[in-house]
Amino acid sequence: MTDLFDDAYGTENASGSSSPQSVDPARDYFYPGSHAPLAVRMRPRSLAEVVGQKHVLGEGSPLSRLIDGRGDTSVILYGPPGTGKTTIASLISSASGRHFEALSALNSGVKEVRAVIEQARQRLVRGEHTVLFIDEVHRFSKTQQDALLAAVENRTVLLVAATTENPSFSVVAPLLSRSLLVQLTPLSDGDIGLLLDRAVRDERGFSSAFSLSDDAKSQLIALAAGDARRSLTYLEAAADSRESEGVLTVDDVRRSIDKAVVRYDRDGDQHYDVTSAFIKSIRGSDPDAALHYLARMLVAGEDPRFIARRLVIHASEDIGIADPTALQTAVAAYHAVSFIGMPEARLNLAQATIHLATAPKSPGVVAAINAAIADVEKGKGTTVPPHLRDGHYQGANNLGNALGYLYPHDDPIGVVRQQYLPDDLVDACYYNPTDHGNERHISSRLATLRSIVRGWRRQG
Numbered sequence: 001m002t003d004l005f006d007d008a009y010g011t012e013n014a015s016g017s018s019s020p021q022s023v024d025p026a027r028d029y030f031y032p033g034s035h036a037p038l039a040v041r042m043r044p045r046s047l048a049e050v051v052g053q054k055h056v057l058g059e060g061s062p063l064s065r066l067i068d069g070r071g072d073t074s075v076i077l078y079g080p081p082g083t084g085k086t087t088i089a090s091l092i093s094s095a096s097g098r099h100f101e102a103l104s105a106l107n108s109g110v111k112e113v114r115a116v117i118e119q120a121r122q123r124l125v126r127g128e129h130t131v132l133f134i135d136e137v138h139r140f141s142k143t144q145q146d147a148l149l150a151a152v153e154n155r156t157v158l159l160v161a162a163t164t165e166n167p168s169f170s171v172v173a174p175l176l177s178r179s180l181l182v183q184l185t186p187l188s189d190g191d192i193g194l195l196l197d198r199a200v201r202d203e204r205g206f207s208s209a210f211s212l213s214d215d216a217k218s219q220l221i222a223l224a225a226g227d228a229r230r231s232l233t234y235l236e237a238a239a240d241s242r243e244s245e246g247v248l249t250v251d252d253v254r255r256s257i258d259k260a261v262v263r264y265d266r267d268g269d270q271h272y273d274v275t276s277a278f279i280k281s282i283r284g285s286d287p288d289a290a291l292h293y294l295a296r297m298l299v300a301g302e303d304p305r306f307i308a309r310r311l312v313i314h315a316s317e318d319i320g321i322a323d324p325t326a327l328q329t330a331v332a333a334y335h336a337v338s339f340i341g342m343p344e345a346r347l348n349l350a351q352a353t354i355h356l357a358t359a360p361k362s363p364g365v366v367a368a369i370n371a372a373i374a375d376v377e378k379g380k381g382t383t384v385p386p387h388l389r390d391g392h393y394q395g396a397n398n399l400g401n402a403l404g405y406l407y408p409h410d411d412p413i414g415v416v417r418q419q420y421l422p423d424d425l426v427d428a429c430y431y432n433p434t435d436h437g438n439e440r441h442i443s444s445r446l447a448t449l450r451s452i453v454r455g456w457r458r459q460g
Contacts (some may be wrong), residue, residue: 038236039229041204042195044087051228052191053084056182063182066158067091069098072129074152074159076137076176078167079184082227085162086135088184092160093131099123101132101157105139110147117151130157137161138170145172152178166272186226193221195228196235200248206239215250223257271302279310283318287357294353304345308334311352319356320365322437329355360437368431375425382422415452426454 044050047057047067056063065071067088075092077085093100101116120130132151134140151157152175159179167176187195199205200212212220216238224231234257235248242252274293281289297307308330315330333352337345375381391402406416421428433439433446 037233038199038205039232042199042202042232043090047091050084050087050091051194052187053088053184056184057088062180063088072155072158074155074157074179075161076167076171076179076181077160077162077184078181079164080186080227081164082224082229082231083184083186084228085164085184088182089133089135089160089162092158093133098158099128099130101130103132103134105134105136105144108144110144113144113147117148117156120151120157124156132157132159134159134161136163138163138165138167142172145175149174149178187224187228188226189221192224192226192228192231193217196220196231199232199235210239210242210244210246210248213247213249216248216253219250219253223253275310278307279314279318282314282353282357283361285357285361287354290353290357291350294349298342298346298349304337304342304349305334307349308337308352311349311356314356317366318361318363319359320362320439321433321442322362322364322439323359324438326356326359360439362434362436362439364431364433364439371430372428375428380422380425382424384422385419387418388420413452415449417453417455420453 047064050057057067058064062071062073063075066073066075077088079085099120101120103112103116116130116132120132123130132148137145148157148159152159161171161179163170167181196212196217200210201208212235220231220234220238223234234253237256238248238253241256242248244252274296278290278293278297281287281293294307298304311330312327312334315327319326329352333348336348340348386400387402387404387406389401391397391405397403406418408414408416408418419426429450431446433443435443
């Protein structure tokens with residue numbers, strides 16, 4: 001069978017005629033032929049076919065220069081699945097005059113890395129440059145990544161690495177500093193729509209064997225969530241199960257796809273992004289957004305105990321004394337998760353999430369302890385005042401310890417004027433309540449307490 005990409009990627013033999021056999025390893029790696037899935041068959045063959053990512057593919061950009069074959073800087077492509085990392089790698093690898101090599105983190109060790117580099121060094125002597133493609137580079141160990149450093153720095157190889165995880169967490173710093181880091185973003189709904197239309201019309205796709213209804217297209221766009229590969233995979237599944245030869249309908253889509261795949265990696269960058277969005281939505285008092293991110297974590301199989309721990313932390317970090325019951329609710333949710341388990345524990349987590357999201361907010365607790373720790377770390381805080389020292393041992397009085405201590409319960413109001421802070425911090429005020437929730441009552445009470453304890457010395 002004739003390969004669908006022969007016209008675009010045909011090679012020439014010594015006589016200049018077109019060769020029916022493929023001798024381009026880059027083409028074979030990225031464009032395996034008509035038997036490949038739709039998403040692979042529709043992979044762009046030129047920069048003009050790339051949809052989206054205009055922020056990094058503009059005229060004269062370092063990435064476009066690499067694709068044109070004019071650049072020689074190694075690159076790490078970072079972004080969610082289906083945003084074009086492999087496509088861009090394929091375009092860079094097909095640039096003229098470069099030999100292509102690919103390594104997999106699953107079956108390549110340091111030995112294989114060094115062998116590829118040695119072969120690249122030998123080619124370089126002959127004037128032939130090598131592109132080394134590593135997909136999912138975050139799966140390479142530190143030792144494997146370190147083995148690449150000298151070859152990347154000396155430009156023995158032009159490294160093109162792709163990763164779905166934040167390179168700051170998964171790629172060693174020396175390799176990052178030697179490479180151009182390019183962050184790709186999810187495709188827009190309009191971009192996904194263009195890809196779907198192209199796949200229906202193009203000979204690499206369905207050659208206009210059917211049309212795509214507006215509702216079906218909208219459904220596919222929604223399910224794709226910015227992932228080009230996912231949109232084409234779902235289109236192919238729906239096309240295989242369509243009942244009408246003429247039109248692919250929304251019913252065809254729904255019948256072939258049970259539910260949208262949640263983009264979330266418990267060990268990767270999405271883990272941190274979704275968790276961050278969850279906490280920030282609670283802090284921002286948006287229970288609906290908080291429940292959305294909670295649902296994403298739960299559907300993706302996140303450990304519910306991890307979620308519960310985050311709620312316990314958040315209850316003190318962003319709510320604190322403004323609603324003292326928030327911590328009680330969060331701790332109760334953690335215990336409930338521990339002895340109930342999923343799926344029922346989703347209710348306990350949801351209840352705690354709603355409580356915390358709708359509670360009055362205050363950063364008072366975290367600000368107070370951070371300020372106190374900062375003073376201690378600066379060396380502030382002289383000896384404990386003598387009257388506060390332990391006096392429960394023989395000879396304590398002879399040392400002046402515990403002498404003059406006033407027992408607050410002996411006073412009718414339970415508060416006495418007395419120095420508690422060390423001499424050099426006598427005026428320190430770490431806790432500053434807001435006027436939110438329960439803290440509005442504490443604010444006036446605290447001012448009174450400080451005025452009594454410190455001899456009517458009003459602070460900050």
